[in-house]
Amino acid sequence: xxxxxxxxxxxxxTSLAMPVKVLFTGYLMAIGVGLMMAGLQIxxxxxxxxxxxxxxxxxxxxxxYGNRSNSKLEAKLNGSMKDKAPPAERLEIIKxxxxxxxxxxxxxxxxxIMQKHCAMCHAHTPTLPNVAKYDxxxxxxxxxxxxxxxxxxxxxxxxxxxxxxxxxxxGFIFSFAVGFKWWVKVALIFTPFAFLVIDxxxxxxxxxxxxxxxxxxxxxxxxxxxxxxxxxTSLWQMWIxxxxxxxxxxxxxxxxxxxx
Ligand code: HEC
Numbered sequence: 001x002x003x004x005x006x007x008x009x010x011x012x013x014t015s016l017a018m019p020v021k022v023l024f025t026g027y028l029m030a031i032g033v034g035l036m037m038a039g040l041q042i043x044x045x046x047x048x049x050x051x052x053x054x055x056x057x058x059x060x061x062x063x064x065y066g067n068r069s070n071s072k073l074e075a076k077l078n079g080s081m082k083d084k085a086p087p088a089e090r091l092e093i094i095k096x097x098x099x100x101x102x103x104x105x106x107x108x109x110x111x112x113i114m115q116k117h118c119a120m121c122h123a124h125t126p127t128l129p130n131v132a133k134y135d136x137x138x139x140x141x142x143x144x145x146x147x148x149x150x151x152x153x154x155x156x157x158x159x160x161x162x163x164x165x166x167x168x169x170x171g172f173i174f175s176f177a178v179g180f181k182w183w184v185k186v187a188l189i190f191t192p193f194a195f196l197v198i199d200x201x202x203x204x205x206x207x208x209x210x211x212x213x214x215x216x217x218x219x220x221x222x223x224x225x226x227x228x229x230x231x232x233t234s235l236w237q238m239w240i241x242x243x244x245x246x247x248x249x250x251x252x253x254x255x256x257x258x259x260x
Contacts, residue, residue: 009249012257013176013237021238024173028231031166035224042220051079060213064206066146071097073131073140085117101141106134146207156200167192167227174230177237178248178257185258191226195219 010016016024047055049062067075074097077090085093096102096110111132114122119132129136147155171189180188199219205212241248250256 008251008254011176012178012248012250012252013173013234014178014242015247015249016176016238025235025238027169028173028235031170032231034166035227039224048080051076055217057213057217060206060216061210062144062146064146064152064203064213064216065208065210066144068143068145070144071141072144073097073137075144076140081118085113089113089117097141101138103134106137110137147203152203152207156203159200160196163196164193167196167223170227170230170234173234176252177230177233178241178250178252179259182255182258188226188230192223195222195226199223 043053043055046059046063047053049059050056074094077085077094082090084090092109092113096105099105111134114132114137119130122128122131129140131137131140171192174189175185177185196219198215202212202215202219206216248257
């Protein structure tokens, strides 16, 4: 009786009971798809910040530090919005920006131009600022200081709370893996948390100094890589290993399953 209770040889990914495997698999699948969506979203928002597709250090600098020699409106009119209005009207908008974005000039000329050339997209897309409204256009005409402190605090705490939960359960599932040197397992489980903190700290630091933008990219790549390894290994050991080589009998939490 006691012998049976003490036998925890089933406590590893290859030998878990089917309901637990299904539970873990469902979670890992949803998280995997979620990570890909997050990557796509980063490409579509920050990835376009410098007007070119694909995430670069410039994108991070534009997003967090801003483009302090320029306004966003002018930068876009020279970048990805360049072909949206005829050159003469584009120039009118840029002159308006340089002249201090006054209400008089807006009413006289600029509102009409925005209405004619920009509103068809900007007035109806929730993720885009409505440049046909004076208040929003004026804000975009000011010098671009990047993300505001209130934006940063909001996004930071949501990311820290939300993403830690993801890493918690991905790491928890992976802690039942077999065949890893103990320190490799420890490093893989800890890496995402460490780089999450580095990643988020780098947003704030980039706001102060654009040189820190590299840490945002390094942090993101490091935690994506570590969680991808953990997710794929866990799925493999739950389904492929038992099928190819049979279940392993050892207690993963006692270190029995680790490679020496
Ligand atoms: C065909 C649709 C379309 C038209 C027309 C259009 N835009 Fe845009 N605009 C977009 C999209 C999509 C983005 C987001 C991607 C990007 O930043 O390039 C955007 C982004 C912007 C941004 C950056 C907003 C931000 O907060 O990052 C500004 C400023 C802007 N547009 C100004 C204009 C102006 C001024 C016009 C008219 C001359 C105009 N756009 C016409 C689709 C359009």
